[in-house]
Amino acid sequence: MDYFLQNVVNALQWGSFYALIALGYSMVYSIMMLFNFAHGDIFMTGSYIGFGVATLLLTLWAAVGLSMPGWVTLALTILISMLLTAMLGVLVERIGYRPLRDAPRASAAITGLMIGIILETGNLAILGARRLSFPSLIESVTYHFGGIYVTNKKILIVGVSLALMYALHLFIQRTRWGMAMRAMSFDFQVVPLMGVSLNVIAPLTFAVGSGLAAAAGILYGLAYPVLDPYMGVLLGWKAFVAAILGGRGSILGAALAGFLLGFIEIFVPMIFPSTLRDLIAYSIILLILTFKPHGFFGQAHSTQLRL
Amino acid sequence: MEAIDLQTQPRPPIKARLSALFSKIPMLGWLAGILCTVLVEYLLGDWLSYILYLPKIPVLFGCLIMLKQPILIPSVLAYVALVYAVPIIGVGRLTAGFTNRLAARLDQWPIWISALIHLSLLYLALHYWTDISDYRLLVLKLTMIAVMLTLSINVINGYMGEFSCSHPGFMALGAYAASTITLVFFANDRLFGDALLPPALGPFFFPLALIIGGLVAAVGALVVAIPSFRTRGDYLAIISLAFMFIVKSLVENIEWLGGPRGMGSQPNWSTLPVVFVWMVLCIWVINNFVRSILGKALNAVRDNETAADAMTVNTRKTKITAFMLGAFWAGVAGGLFAHVMRFINPGTFSIQRLAEILAMVYFGGLNSVVGSIVGAVSINLISEMLRPLEIYKWIVIPLILILVMIFRPPGLIAFREFDIKKILAPKKNR
Numbered sequence: 001m002d003y004f005l006q007n008v009v010n011a012l013q014w015g016s017f018y019a020l021i022a023l024g025y026s027m028v029y030s031i032m033m034l035f036n037f038a039h040g041d042i043f044m045t046g047s048y049i050g051f052g053v054a055t056l057l058l059t060l061w062a063a064v065g066l067s068m069p070g071w072v073t074l075a076l077t078i079l080i081s082m083l084l085t086a087m088l089g090v091l092v093e094r095i096g097y098r099p100l101r102d103a104p105r106a107s108a109a110i111t112g113l114m115i116g117i118i119l120e121t122g123n124l125a126i127l128g129a130r131r132l133s134f135p136s137l138i139e140s141v142t143y144h145f146g147g148i149y150v151t152n153k154k155i156l157i158v159g160v161s162l163a164l165m166y167a168l169h170l171f172i173q174r175t176r177w178g179m180a181m182r183a184m185s186f187d188f189q190v191v192p193l194m195g196v197s198l199n200v201i202a203p204l205t206f207a208v209g210s211g212l213a214a215a216a217g218i219l220y221g222l223a224y225p226v227l228d229p230y231m232g233v234l235l236g237w238k239a240f241v242a243a244i245l246g247g248r249g250s251i252l253g254a255a256l257a258g259f260l261l262g263f264i265e266i267f268v269p270m271i272f273p274s275t276l277r278d279l280i281a282y283s284i285i286l287l288i289l290t291f292k293p294h295g296f297f298g299q300a301h302s303t304q305l306r307l
Numbered sequence: 308m309e310a311i312d313l314q315t316q317p318r319p320p321i322k323a324r325l326s327a328l329f330s331k332i333p334m335l336g337w338l339a340g341i342l343c344t345v346l347v348e349y350l351l352g353d354w355l356s357y358i359l360y361l362p363k364i365p366v367l368f369g370c371l372i373m374l375k376q377p378i379l380i381p382s383v384l385a386y387v388a389l390v391y392a393v394p395i396i397g398v399g400r401l402t403a404g405f406t407n408r409l410a411a412r413l414d415q416w417p418i419w420i421s422a423l424i425h426l427s428l429l430y431l432a433l434h435y436w437t438d439i440s441d442y443r444l445l446v447l448k449l450t451m452i453a454v455m456l457t458l459s460i461n462v463i464n465g466y467m468g469e470f471s472c473s474h475p476g477f478m479a480l481g482a483y484a485a486s487t488i489t490l491v492f493f494a495n496d497r498l499f500g501d502a503l504l505p506p507a508l509g510p511f512f513f514p515l516a517l518i519i520g521g522l523v524a525a526v527g528a529l530v531v532a533i534p535s536f537r538t539r540g541d542y543l544a545i546i547s548l549a550f551m552f553i554v555k556s557l558v559e560n561i562e563w564l565g566g567p568r569g570m571g572s573q574p575n576w577s578t579l580p581v582v583f584v585w586m587v588l589c590i591w592v593i594n595n596f597v598r599s600i601l602g603k604a605l606n607a608v609r610d611n612e613t614a615a616d617a618m619t620v621n622t623r624k625t626k627i628t629a630f631m632l633g634a635f636w637a638g639v640a641g642g643l644f645a646h647v648m649r650f651i652n653p654g655t656f657s658i659q660r661l662a663e664i665l666a667m668v669y670f671g672g673l674n675s676v677v678g679s680i681v682g683a684v685s686i687n688l689i690s691e692m693l694r695p696l697e698i699y700k701w702i703v704i705p706l707i708l709i710l711v712m713i714f715r716p717p718g719l720i721a722f723r724e725f726d727i728k729k730i731l732a733p734k735k736n737r
Contacts, residue, residue, distance in 0.1 A: 029541075096709065097423045103716030107469055110669045114705035115660055121701040226592075237548070244545045263313060279556035282549040289546050293538035 002147030015262020016161035019255040020216035023238035024209030026254035030185040037112035040236010041119040046085040046214030070138035082211035089210025090203045123229040134221030157219045247295030310612035332399045336406035338428045340399035345435045370692035410733035451586040453683040457667045459636035465673035468609030473547035477524040480655035481638025482645040485520030496572045517642040524638025525631040532630035559653045569652025577646035613663035672718030
């Protein structure tokens with residue numbers, strides 16, 4: 001039982017990365033019906049930006065002679081990196097997606113894929129092939145609940161991700177921007193005629209998604225403090241699967257599917273050999289999509305492809 | 308006014324004059340020029356490169372040398388002009404009258420005789436071109452395999468309009484099936500022990516192994532094709548992506564296939580003629596398929612499935628055929644690939660391979676056989692030519708692709724029909 005609960009905790013942590021990244025995919029997808037294949041690499045870049053900001057802040061504190069508590073540095077790091085990565089997201093939208101708005105959807109997917117490769121390679125070219133280790137900003141404390149070990153980092157990661165998801169939910173449901181986004185995802189061809197510019201909403205979507213990816217990247221760096229340029233590839237594709245699995249335009253669906261994927265990936269090795277993890281995870285996804293072809297919360301919509 | 312205009316009759320623009328120069332050369336003339344070029348390089352290449360201070364014959368049109376040693380750029384350009392440009396254009400233009408008459412004669416015969424003659428000339432040229440260096444041979448073989456892959460994914464992504472991500476999976480199925488057959492029956496290796504049949508028989512049974520590999524991939528394609536009845540577009544993209552991961556993971560977990568360590572020491576049976584013949588077969592079959600009624604039905608399903616259904620198109624049959632045909636040729640290409648590289652492991656068929664295949668098909672152009680050939684050849688050649696840029700290569704190639712996508716969203720040569728008769732026909736003197 002303890003073993004099981006311990007894995008639940010691990011799965012919550014692992015799933016929150018998928019959920020945060022999947023939200024970015026899901027938002028772009030629901031508003032413009034496009035795949036943003038660069039998103040996994042935006043996550044990676046966000047992690048690197050977080051590394052840079054954290055190192056900068058730490059040197060700054062040391063230079064000034066301040067002794068800041070770790071959580072202040074962490075909060076500042078997350079906020080600044082989210083802002084910077086949001087700008088990167090806007091840039092990606094401007095270069096890779098806006099010129100292709102009337103093009104076949106697959107072409108935009110290809111530009112996204114290529115921007116991802118450029119981000120990876122640019123990173124490799126600038127920083128070299130060595131791996132960076134993310135500074136541990138807060139002291140690790142382990143709590144015991146019965147037989148379960150929970151570090152404060154795990155609590156922080158799950159807590160911050162849930163808080164961000166709730167903030168996103170409030171943003172989408174309560175603000176005028178969110179209302180515009182919801183309207184746009186309902187019909188992105190008619191709503192621009194009503195005075196909501198797609199040229200404002202699309203960059204906003206990319207910015208919010210990229211900000212969430214940056215937060216995921218920093219939290220990932222806290223949990224697994226080794227950064228390498230290709231860390232976003234596999235995680236990104238898997239989060240993409242989770243986003244689609246959740247259903248189009250459903251924030252809740254994307255988050256739930258992210259956690260589901262995390263749970264599957266943690267619990268399969270409990271029962272089966274760990275090499276079977278991908279096989280079983282994807283077989284489950286295949287089965288779900290065969291019997292529920294529009295994901296968890298997606299409505300059936302006409303998929304008239306623009307080609 | 309008019310008198311002045313008549314006096315200073317402007318020369319036609321340079322583009323029109325160039326196209327007037329080239330429009331009279333039939334395919335046969337171009338082939339004659341290419342053959343001539345290859346012979347010149349074969350006979351005089353060493354001597355010319357010695358005269359021009361080149362270390363050795365430039366392998367891929369001198370791009371490698373130019374990027375490594377910029378000081379040699381003039382001599383490389385001179386070499387390329389002397390060996391490639393002058394013979395191709397000169398011989399093509401000079402023999403245009405003769406080759407046009409020959410082509411007109413060939414035009415009266417059945418098309419397959421004419422096609423065979425052209426193809427054998429092309430093969431001859433490629434044979435002597437690759438005789439210069441093994442690197443060229445390898446690049447050419449991989450390019451031909453890439454042409455097959457691109458064509459086969461174009462059936463699904465271009466003609467049927469799905470976004471299928473499962474091609475590396477099909478390729479893996481074909482590669483593993485074909486390698487297993489050749490290794491079990493015709494080769495001594497560490498996985499399966501001694502050969503069951505005399506290895507000398509191998510090359511004759513190699514096509515059979517490739518076909519079985521293709522069939523295995525085609526059966527595997529049913530996993531993606533059957534869900535495609537109920538779902539389209541994005542959800543199918545995820546299903547195909549999941550299929551790719553499942554195949555990779557499955558192969559990794561089967562110990563007698565070598566597991567994650569992979570499978571090696573395939574016999575070297577993917578020689579240039581073998582790959583060439585299979586590529587030609589692939590182009591022929593797929594071109595005929597997409598121009599058939601079934602191929603037109605594919606386009607109908609892509610443009611509007613409900614309307615196609617109402618017009619008595621059997622959508623299920625169409626989808627299954629497209630998926631199985633695409634997967635079959637991907638499997639054959641995988642089998643050839645395994646026997647070119649002589650080593651495969653599950654990592655060979657992962658996300659990177661998918662990005663490469665997608666890049667080739669969307670660069671070349673959807674819904675077009677010529678586009679696929681152009682896309683595969685150019686992406687392969689560009690990525691080989693830019694090798695000296697090392698890591699920056701992977702910034703330049705994506706940038707090229709982004710530019711192509713922005714300025715020609717459906718790809719370079721999209722929605723074009725490939726008519727062999729028109730290509731081989733003699734050019735009229737206008």
